[in-house]
Amino acid sequence: MLYLAALLVHCVPLAMGQYDICKSWVTTDDGPSWEFYACQPKAMRMKDYVTVRVDPAGITCGDPPERFCTHENPYLCSDECDASNPDLAHPPKLMFDSEDEGLATYWQSVTWRRYPEPLLANITLSWNKSIELTDDIVITFEYGRPTIMMLEKSLDNGRTWHPYQYYADDCMEAFSMPARRVRDLSTTSANRVLCTEEYSRWAGSKKEKTVRFEVRDRFAIFAGPDLKNMDNLYTRLESAKGLKDFFTVTDLRMRLLRPALGGTYVQRENLYKYFYAVSNIEVTGRCKCNLHANLCTFKEGSLQCECEHNTTGQDCGKCKKNFRSRSWRAGSYLPLPNGSPNACAAAGSAFGNCECYGHSNRCSYIDFLNVVTCVSCKHNTRGQHCQHCRLGFYRNSSAELDDENVCIECNCNQIGSMHDRCNETGYCECREGATGPKCDDCLPNYYWRQGCFPNVCDDELLLCQNGGTCYQNQRCICPVGFKGVLCQQSRCEADKQDCDRAPGAGGSLVTVALGVLALQLRAWAGL
Numbered sequence: 001m002l003y004l005a006a007l008l009v010h011c012v013p014l015a016m017g018q019y020d021i022c023k024s025w026v027t028t029d030d031g032p033s034w035e036f037y038a039c040q041p042k043a044m045r046m047k048d049y050v051t052v053r054v055d056p057a058g059i060t061c062g063d064p065p066e067r068f069c070t071h072e073n074p075y076l077c078s079d080e081c082d083a084s085n086p087d088l089a090h091p092p093k094l095m096f097d098s099e100d101e102g103l104a105t106y107w108q109s110v111t112w113r114r115y116p117e118p119l120l121a122n123i124t125l126s127w128n129k130s131i132e133l134t135d136d137i138v139i140t141f142e143y144g145r146p147t148i149m150m151l152e153k154s155l156d157n158g159r160t161w162h163p164y165q166y167y168a169d170d171c172m173e174a175f176s177m178p179a180r181r182v183r184d185l186s187t188t189s190a191n192r193v194l195c196t197e198e199y200s201r202w203a204g205s206k207k208e209k210t211v212r213f214e215v216r217d218r219f220a221i222f223a224g225p226d227l228k229n230m231d232n233l234y235t236r237l238e239s240a241k242g243l244k245d246f247f248t249v250t251d252l253r254m255r256l257l258r259p260a261l262g263g264t265y266v267q268r269e270n271l272y273k274y275f276y277a278v279s280n281i282e283v284t285g286r287c288k289c290n291l292h293a294n295l296c297t298f299k300e301g302s303l304q305c306e307c308e309h310n311t312t313g314q315d316c317g318k319c320k321k322n323f324r325s326r327s328w329r330a331g332s333y334l335p336l337p338n339g340s341p342n343a344c345a346a347a348g349s350a351f352g353n354c355e356c357y358g359h360s361n362r363c364s365y366i367d368f369l370n371v372v373t374c375v376s377c378k379h380n381t382r383g384q385h386c387q388h389c390r391l392g393f394y395r396n397s398s399a400e401l402d403d404e405n406v407c408i409e410c411n412c413n414q415i416g417s418m419h420d421r422c423n424e425t426g427y428c429e430c431r432e433g434a435t436g437p438k439c440d441d442c443l444p445n446y447y448w449r450q451g452c453f454p455n456v457c458d459d460e461l462l463l464c465q466n467g468g469t470c471y472q473n474q475r476c477i478c479p480v481g482f483k484g485v486l487c488q489q490s491r492c493e494a495d496k497q498d499c500d501r502a503p504g505a506g507g508s509l510v511t512v513a514l515g516v517l518a519l520q521l522r523a524w525a526g527l
Ligand SMILES: *[C@@H]1O[C@H](CO)[C@@H](O)[C@H](O)[C@H]1NC(C)=O
Pocket: 055, 056, 120, 121, 122, 152, 161, 255
């Protein structure tokens, strides 16, 4: 019976709604086989899987116990928050329970007794999983909505944050932004971050309780008012840059910046009626599985896609081992209605027998050689199967052949090396005198000056003579009266006249100057 049901489900994909199944067993002229489709998990109540953090420490009321009033009844301050009494405590988890019994349970902050210091609180929701929002985020405030707040999102588990929406009773004053409404956005601005005044004005704390992040209104820009034309939305999600990511989050943060005032200004004599109280945060979305899974399960404290199409990873973001004959790709909503699975392929299945280790998506048949070869190998690879590294790169021996970083640049020193190629361990071929893996050092008895040159002098083997000193291994600085590369030659021996005019070897600066003068005079005389 179960088997029959399963078969039925598989045979009528469209009756299930769009992108609900990943594969079905079909019979074609060539016999029965699997057919694969782009697929995604159902939308879920994401608050059931969230971890929450409320900042700063001590912002939750009840420690020490505190009385508070309400805007409706500001002088009857009989309500009490006491963290040590379960009936009077208001811990963060009460934002995520179900409100079955009708009576709202809520997290509550301390009151604004520190006024005029601002009353600030951050509520951070983390899933440790990318989630695609499918419906509005709805935050319910029990005793009035904040007059100023902000919603932020992260796409990388909280490493970086981006503004998602600004909320204020006066956007210009609070954020220097003009007030806008999501319904007024157009197809080209559907992923604009805006400031809205719709959810911050005082209208009585019992009447207007919710603050929304309008996902449906943004979808409606493409899918029409009742989201009837989902095909158009899916087409846009696939083609408009950044649109899919706009609705994707791993974390959300509400920054509560000023509580409800119940009027236009703060009454200093009764600060016990100013605080935040959140009874529910509804986040509806589906696990992002890159259209490679239709199930997402909660395992070991995290949501996890049940990947199909021979993909793997938390988001089905890579190909399974031995299924990497071409690069991983996300599935696509297009063409409608079933989309493209863009499944990972085993070596030898997709292109006859051409494995490209995931560095190329294309193979081509070379007629006169009768071989199939990978085309445009990426990641600095080359070869029939993209199995070699391009010239100027070498193989990372600890990386698999299908690793994107399998080829490492040789990085040979341009002057010290013969060329920019290296051997399998990354060693470059050095010019005379140069050494080191990249040829950017000199051998002993060589010095570096736009390349390695043999030392002219040094302090051990090539000594400057006659009291000369060695300058940076490049030349000897000779005392007066001596010359030659190593100051080995006395000027007297080399030039009789020099010596005649000089009042003796080891003379002074004056004699040198005179000697130079004499040389120059002779040059002018044409001698
Ligand atoms: C809330 O988070 C922001 C970062 O997004 C931080 O700058 C700010 O100090 C936090 N506020 C509180 C009250 O912790």
